[in-house]
Amino acid sequence: MTAAVIVFPGSNCNRDVAVSLEAALGHKPLMVWHGDSALPDVDLIVLPGGFSYGDYLRSGAMAANSPVMREVISRAGNGTPVLGICNGFQVLTECGLLPGVLMRNASLKFICRDVDLRVERADTVFTSQYTKHQVIRIPVAHHDGNYFTDPDTHKALEDNGQVAFRYCAADGSLTEEANPNGSLANIAGILNEAGNVLGMMPHPERIADPLLGGLDGAPMFSALAEAIAA
Amino acid sequence: MKARIHITLKNGVLDPQGKTIHQSLEGLGFDGVNDVRQGKFIEIELADGDAAAAKAKVSEMCEQLLANTVIENYAVEIDD
Numbered sequence: 682m683t684a685a686v687i688v689f690p691g692s693n694c695n696r697d698v699a700v701s702l703e704a705a706l707g708h709k710p711l712m713v714w715h716g717d718s719a720l721p722d723v724d725l726i727v728l729p730g731g732f733s734y735g736d737y738l739r740s741g742a743m744a745a746n747s748p749v750m751r752e753v754i755s756r757a758g759n760g761t762p763v764l765g766i767c768n769g770f771q772v773l774t775e776c777g778l779l780p781g782v783l784m785r786n787a788s789l790k791f792i793c794r795d796v797d798l799r800v801e802r803a804d805t806v807f808t809s810q811y812t813k814h815q816v817i818r819i820p821v822a823h824h825d826g827n828y829f830t831d832p833d834t835h836k837a838l839e840d841n842g843q844v845a846f847r848y849c850a851a852d853g854s855l856t857e858e859a860n861p862n863g864s865l866a867n868i869a870g871i872l873n874e875a876g877n878v879l880g881m882m883p884h885p886e887r888i889a890d891p892l893l894g895g896l897d898g899a900p901m902f903s904a905l906a907e908a909i910a911a
Numbered sequence: 912m913k914a915r916i917h918i919t920l921k922n923g924v925l926d927p928q929g930k931t932i933h934q935s936l937e938g939l940g941f942d943g944v945n946d947v948r949q950g951k952f953i954e955i956e957l958a959d960g961d962a963a964a965a966k967a968k969v970s971e972m973c974e975q976l977l978a979n980t981v982i983e984n985y986a987v988e989i990d991d
Contacts, residue, residue: 739979746976775979782981787927829924829982863927 682909684710684725687753689744694730694766694886701886702727705902718748724909725762726753728769730822730884740783740825741771750776762806762905763878767823770870770880779871779880780838781830786823787863793822796861798869798883799849802842805872806908807879810900816853817897819883821861821869826882828864828871835865845879846870912957913990914969916977919950924982953977962989 684702688695695712702710702725711721715733720726734743744750750772757763757778765773773779786792795818800811811817830838838844847867850859855867862882870881885898920926926948933947955972957965966989973985 738977742976742979774981780981782979784925784982785927787925789927789931831981863925 682706682906683708683721683723684727684905684909685713685720685723686710686727686729687713687715687749688729689715689731689733689747689772691733691735692729692731692768694768694884697884698727698729698766698886701889701898701902702905704889705899705906707906713749715744715747715749718752720749720752720756723756723761725764725905726756728753728763728765728772730767730769733768733772736825739771739775741768741773741775744768744772745775745777754778757873757878760875760877762908764807764901764905765878765880766884766886767821767826767882770882771825773878773880778878779873780834781828781865781871783823783825783882784827784829784863785825786827786861791822791824792826792861793820794861795820795888796869796883797849797851797853797859798846799853799855801844801847802872805845805876805879806905807901808845808904809908810904814853816849816851818888818895819885819897820887821883822887823862823882826862826864828868828882830865838868838871839866841874843872843874844868844870845872846881846883912959912962912965914955914957914965915988915990916953916955916969916973917950917986918953918973918978918983919986920948921982921984950983962991965989
């Protein structure tokens with residue numbers, strides 16, 4: 682039950698997510714450099730937040746084409762859980778593991794604050810320790826988090842239950858005011874069809890220790906630890 | 912040989928940057944501006960060769976990296 686955190690030049694949440702994983706797993710995850718085309722045999726792959734390649738061209742576009750990603754795509758196809766947080770979500774859409782795109786925030790501003798999220802799926806390896814429609818409070822910190830896709834793809838996402846989290850008000854209602862970045866249908870995180878790839882803009886690793894002011898992110902890491910230990 | 916690539920947002924994709932530029936232009940007193948869309952312009956120097964083959968190659972570059980075809984269109988011009 683080992684996890685790997687992929688590190689790109691410009692990643693900056695790799696250390697925090699490694700700490701969260703270590704707390705849940707009981708041992709340190711492997712840190713794998715983007716230029717490595719060999720990825721050790723692991724049970725979980727995490728693409729951390731940050732600004733890989735300085736967000737050149739488009740957020741995540743360069744990282745999506747780095748050598749290690751070919752191996753990540755192949756492992757995801759074989760069912761290995763892959764979690765992409767923030768820039769990791771952008772990399773997952775750019776490399777085609779998840780549909781759609783994260784565009785510039787509708788406000789054009791970088792947004793860094795806590796937001797309320799409604800858990801839409803509590804039956805995945807990532808979310809099994811939450812309950813369906815539970816409201817959790819997790820920080821976001823991004824400039825390009827405005828989820829968009831074409832109407833057909835959006836319909837397929839909804840029909841297949843691939844939306845994992847939505848931005849919501851404190852009571853769980855899906856309002857425009859609660860949507861920080863203009864995302865389509867308040868989408869904050871989506872799964873692939875098989876359910877083993879999750880991309881999300883909010884940062885669970887930033888709220889997974891009492892010292893950080895809350896624990897709402899911790900159940901994601903303990904759920905993953907439990908899933909890969911089984 | 913030079914390739915010039917225009918990358919633009921597809922119709923129907925919201926362009927908050929273009930919208931803000933539009934508002935700023937109006938703020939500066941430029942009237943008669945109906946719409947603003949912002950895109951990217953990329954120039955690539957290529958080894959001399961067949962222009963049609965170069966266009967096909969650059970189009971493949973757009974598909975694989977330069978454009979995100981979920982939201983963007985691209986147009987390639989080759990200067991011999």
